[in-house]
Amino acid sequence: MRRINHLRRILMAAAAAMSIFMNANAQSGKPPVLRIDPSQAYGGNISDFFSDVTYIPLETTKESLFGDIGKLIVTDSSFVIADMDTRSTLFFRPNGRFAGKVKWPANTMPEIKYDRSGQVIQVYYIHQYDEARKSLAYYSLSGQAIPAPRLRNYVYPQGHLPLGQGYSLRLNNCQFGKGAQPKDSIFYLAEIYKGDALYKRLLPYNQRAKMAFCYLFGKVVNAGGDFSGFIVQDGVTYMATAVENLMYRISKDTAVPVYQVVFPMNTAYPQSVLQMKDTRLLDSVKAAARPVGTIISISKIFYNKRKLFFKGESPYYLSYLSTGANSIYNFVYDTLSRQLVSLERLAPDAGCSFLPAFDPRDGLMINGVYHHGGRIYSYVSSLDMFNAKEKTKNKHPQYPPVLKEYFKKQTRKSNPVLVSMKLKE
Known part of the structure; x- marks a missing residue:
């Protein structure tokens, strides 16, 4: 008991020290x-991080069959999918129907x-051969075309x-x-509205002090998008500036800097370009090709406990089909133990019936x-689902009724399966 209490005091002291360190750095503006x-990231079991793993097969009919998920939007009442193969936007109910x-227009x-x-x-339908030709259409969450909503129907301003x-x-x-020349003026990257x-x-x-950043990038991730890379928890969200990788x-x-993320030189866009003051050099940087897979920014930032x-x-x-360093992009960092884990290296176990919870491709x-x-969503192709089923027969997995029905009636060519899970506390 004395040893347990001593270990508990050590852990509490470590947590307190980390908190003091982060607060002190945040106040000084130096996170x-x-x-x-990525090459040093650990693996583990899916059930080490996630629980209540639920599979939602997307209904496969002649009308609903599609190729791959180009984009997935999860709402309270539907799953919305963009598919390049069928050139269509598909809508599925929460149960996968x-x-x-x-x-899409031609x-x-x-x-x-x-x-x-x-x-x-x-x-926004953008013409492939003339970007100036755009048209805007609105759809309900279940897929019905609707007129442009009135501004008075918005709880928050559009684009916020x-x-x-x-x-x-x-x-x-x-x-x-x-x-253009940089101005000795302040530009605010974020604004809060009431x-x-x-x-x-x-x-x-x-602009003048941050010349290279403003000339090359000048924004946080998804600044012109739909905030798909942002997660709001209790009125708080996290975001990072491109290349600087300053996480706020x-x-x-408030906008408090919590970390500056630094990747190895062979993985990330070189931060040394941020010190350049000559636009001619910066133009050459723009024109230079970077290796495929270069990390230029970070997104989808959120905390779960520590x-x-x-x-x-x-x-x-x-x-890459292997778990080589070039295919590692999703990270879990334990702020207390300082251990780095990759989602790509998590292995299926009994908690998910030995089936993949993420697309391995x-x-x-x-x-x-x-x-x-409050849940995490991903997807897996039917090809990978059936392959995993064959490979894990000897483990005698226990499938829930929905998966028993899925494996009985569907094939490797069926629509993908969505995966919903909770973060483990």
């Missing part, structure tokens, strides 16, 4: 450096966004991330174009995991 080497689909590429405040799906209690986040940038009124400006960046904790009142989850983002990915690498309603 602790978090060095992340098919609700309908919308075919010669267009869609930009699909979930407007959380208006509870609608926005689709709801933080709760009437507050929302709007993202800006400090970018300036070729031929209703329609500006409440507070956050993340001040001076954002609330309605564990920090985040994803490395790359403009271009290279697919491109899905996890490109899209990462999805968050909604």
Whole structure:
């Protein structure tokens, strides 16, 4: 008992020291450096991190059959999927039943966004040969075409991330174009609104002081997107600036730097370019090709107790079927033990019936995991589901009724299976 109490005191002291260290650094504006080497990330079992793993087969019919999940949107009442093969947006109910689909107009590429405040799906149809030709369509969460929603129907302003209690986040940038000179002026990368009124400006960046950053990037991840890389927990979200990889904790009142993430030189975009002051050199940096798979930013940042989850983002990915370093993009960092784990290296176990919980090919690498309603979502192809079933027969897995029915009636060519799970406390 004395040894247990002594160990408990050590752990409490370590946690307190970490908290003091992070708070002191946050107040000074110099967050602790978090060095992340994907090649050194550990693995483990899926049940070490997730519980209540639930499989949701997406109904497969002649009308609903599609190729691959290009984008997944999880809402309270549906799953919305963009598929390049069938050139359509598909809608499925929470139980996986098919609700309908919308075919894309010819010669267009869609930009699909979930407007959380208006509870609608926005689709920008952009002409493949003329980017100036755009059209905007709205759909309900179940797939019905609807007129543009009235602004009075919005709880939060359009294009904002709801933080709760009437507050929302709007993202800006400090970018300036070729031929222009940086201004000795402050540009705020984030703004907080209370209703329609500006409440507070956050993340001040001076174009002249941050010349290279503003010229090359000038924003946080998904600044022009639909906030798909942001997770809000109790009015707080986390985000990071591109290349700098400065991770901020954002609330309605503050933007606190919590970490600066540093990747190995062979993995990440070189931070040395941020010191350049010559636009001609910066133009050459823009034109230079970076190796496929280079991590340029981080997204999908959130905490679960002492564990920090985040994803490395790359403009271009290279697919690997093995667990080599080039395919590691999703991380779990234990802020107390300082152990780094990769989601790509988690192995199926009895908690998930020895079936994969993530796409072992491109899905996890490109899209990462999805968050909604306190649960984590991913997907697995039917090919991988049936292959895993064959390989694990000797483990005598216990399948729930929905999977028994799925394996009985579906094939390797059926639609993917969504996976819903809880983070383990």
